[in-house]
Amino acid sequence: MSEASAVRVIGLWASPFVIRVLIALKLKGVEYEFVEEVVGKKSELLLRSNPVHKKIPVLLHHGKPISESLVIVQYVDEAWSSAAPAILPADPYTRAIHRFWAQYIDDKLPPAIRTLKGTDDGDEEQAAGQLSAALQLVEAAFVELSQGKSYFGGDAVGYLDIALVSHVGWVKAVEKIAGVALLDEAKVPNLAAWAGRLCAHAAVADAIPDADKLVEFSVKYGSFSKPINSGAK
Ligand SMILES: N[C@@H](CCC(=O)N[C@@H](CS)C(=O)NCC(=O)O)C(=O)O
Numbered sequence: 001m002s003e004a005s006a007v008r009v010i011g012l013w014a015s016p017f018v019i020r021v022l023i024a025l026k027l028k029g030v031e032y033e034f035v036e037e038v039v040g041k042k043s044e045l046l047l048r049s050n051p052v053h054k055k056i057p058v059l060l061h062h063g064k065p066i067s068e069s070l071v072i073v074q075y076v077d078e079a080w081s082s083a084a085p086a087i088l089p090a091d092p093y094t095r096a097i098h099r100f101w102a103q104y105i106d107d108k109l110p111p112a113i114r115t116l117k118g119t120d121d122g123d124e125e126q127a128a129g130q131l132s133a134a135l136q137l138v139e140a141a142f143v144e145l146s147q148g149k150s151y152f153g154g155d156a157v158g159y160l161d162i163a164l165v166s167h168v169g170w171v172k173a174v175e176k177i178a179g180v181a182l183l184d185e186a187k188v189p190n191l192a193a194w195a196g197r198l199c200a201h202a203a204v205a206d207a208i209p210d211a212d213k214l215v216e217f218s219v220k221y222g223s224f225s226k227p228i229n230s231g232a233k
Helices: 016-028 044-049 069-079 092-116 124-146 159-165 168-178 189-199 211-221 225-230
Strands: 007-011 033-036 058-061 064-067
Touching: 007 016, 007 044, 016 069, 016 159, 016 168, 044 058, 058 069, 064 069, 069 092, 069 159, 092 124, 092 159, 092 168, 124 168, 124 189, 159 189, 168 189, 168 211
Parallel strands: 007 033
Antiparallel strands: 007 058, 058 064
């Protein structure tokens, strides 16, 4: 079996959760085959591979499926542990703190983003306020955790960087859609600089979609939750 077919990712380029997996594999130098889902139609492979949630991403390693983006990132770190660099921090306490913030990011950012791009009902002003408040808390966490270095874990891109940067494309897209400033130098200067640095990183640059492309995607499909949802289950 070739190295590419040993690792397959079922996904869609616009999905922030899929982006995480691609960055983790790139960091580890793992070749993979990207199996693109069609918007509005869940493939048999997806339904068979993630029968519980029926969501992307799914990583197939020698045919065995792993679901949930943060679980997959940890799996990639462990399965290719000898490939530098480590993605999760080595210290158990630091690891727990990074996991805490990754969970916080997934709890707070996607719901507000969905409201701002019109996928979910809700008050846009309130959603923008909630997203901005969440980014400010994450900014404070960045200052504390990075200790003056480039990334959350220090000098190298790690777990929490991956968890957050995967949402950056959509944050920039909803800034355009809703006409609000969120990842803004005036509001979150450290995160704005971090995002600029990280989006230019070799393992990240190609994975983060252009905000204008995401706006187009949003206009075309409204959401990729709803169309994918409406497909066969
Ligand atoms: N918690 C999941 C979220 C995955 C997720 O929401 N994926 C979306 C695409 S961005 C999806 O597959 N939506 C289809 C659906 O909701 O049925 C993860 O981290 O992997």
